Amino acid sequence: xxxxxxxxxxxxxxxxxxxxxxxxxxxxxxxxxxxxxxxxxxxxxxxxxxxxxxxxxxxxxxxxxxxxxxxxxxxxxxxxxxxxxxxxxxxxxxxxxxxxxxxxxxxxxxxxxxxxxxxxxxxxxxxxxxxxxxxxxxxxxxxxxxxxxxxxxxxxxxxxxxxxxxxxxxxxxxxxxxxxxxxxxxxxxxxxxxxxxxxxxxxxxxxxxxxxxxxxxxxxxxxxxxxxxxxxxxxxxxxxxxxxxxxxxxxxxxxxxxxxxxxxxxx
Amino acid sequence: xxxxxxxxxxxxxxxxxxxxxxxxxxxxxxxxxxxxxxxxxxxxxxxxxxxxxxxxxxxxxxxxxxxxxxxxxxxxxxxxxxxxxxxxxxxxxxxxxxxxx
Ligand SMILES: [Zn+2]
Numbered sequence: 001x002x003x004x005x006x007x008x009x010x011x012x013x014x015x016x017x018x019x020x021x022x023x024x025x026x027x028x029x030x031x032x033x034x035x036x037x038x039x040x041x042x043x044x045x046x047x048x049x050x051x052x053x054x055x056x057x058x059x060x061x062x063x064x065x066x067x068x069x070x071x072x073x074x075x076x077x078x079x080x081x082x083x084x085x086x087x088x089x090x091x092x093x094x095x096x097x098x099x100x101x102x103x104x105x106x107x108x109x110x111x112x113x114x115x116x117x118x119x120x121x122x123x124x125x126x127x128x129x130x131x132x133x134x135x136x137x138x139x140x141x142x143x144x145x146x147x148x149x150x151x152x153x154x155x156x157x158x159x160x161x162x163x164x165x166x167x168x169x170x171x172x173x174x175x176x177x178x179x180x181x182x183x184x185x186x187x188x189x190x191x192x193x194x195x196x197x198x199x200x201x202x203x204x205x206x207x208x209x210x211x212x213x214x215x216x217x218x219x220x221x222x223x224x225x226x227x228x229x230x231x232x233x234x235x236x237x238x239x240x241x242x243x244x245x246x247x248x249x250x251x252x253x254x255x256x257x258x259x260x261x262x263x264x265x266x267x
Numbered sequence: 268x269x270x271x272x273x274x275x276x277x278x279x280x281x282x283x284x285x286x287x288x289x290x291x292x293x294x295x296x297x298x299x300x301x302x303x304x305x306x307x308x309x310x311x312x313x314x315x316x317x318x319x320x321x322x323x324x325x326x327x328x329x330x331x332x333x334x335x336x337x338x339x340x341x342x343x344x345x346x347x348x349x350x351x352x353x354x355x356x357x358x359x360x361x362x363x364x365x366x367x368x
Contacts, residue, residue, distance in 0.1 A: 080350060
């Protein structure tokens, strides 16, 4: 089967992981810009990171015939330093022009602070002006519901951005209903220990239907699994779901969302 | 709804042992809190209280157990906070136990 993982952080993974993706049918991936695990000291750190995302990783992926796309943005965890945030926002457009960049992401909220909201607002302005796709990071744990609601209000107030061109990621049971109702795409993240399991992700497909859903591994530098998507597909299979439905969730859906950016071609 | 064609009895068979093990993990976690020193301080923590309330919610409701547990652990306010500097997430919300909730 063919799988697209729309959210995976390959800068944090080994080349062995590229081989594992390739031999398991994951031939197209998209990598959002995110937090490095520490706050970067200056704008040069972001130049290097965006170069890594737009030049180094696509080349590393190509050796395994994997198509690597990315998203450029300033993550919410680095929004409290407003001076640096302003400098980073100024360099974002030059990277958005690069051939494998699909839009702004992952941008959003972490603790739902005013500085985070301010930085998100400025990035939504860039997205609106350039008609870019948007990949949204929602807060984890107790902050998720509140943050998801604030983000959705902000996007819906920006009339130039259509909800159908925004994917709200890291959705969970208590946020899926509201996200779907407002016309956004939503992502479910499979993360051992702290986020969703394959069982709960398939429960969500069963409870909310298979439209507008994308399932991702979000594999990064923490405890995570780059093969989580195919393992979740297998969970659907073991419950007796038809192959066509599995293909829709793990390939056709992300392809449909991502293809709204003309640079995207699924492998 | 796109439910699996699997009958509930078969789902029970498929997932019983995994979830039996998870239940024993929870029992063991709570025993550990009981057994360790200063147990009362841990039990006074909002995370412990939320956890116990969640267990009651799971057995006390007939549907939407997952959503109800998620809501119990969520910050239900709407106002942004002033600054996130130095803050982290806990997995439960202290406000659940303040007046009015
Ligand atoms: Zn991520």
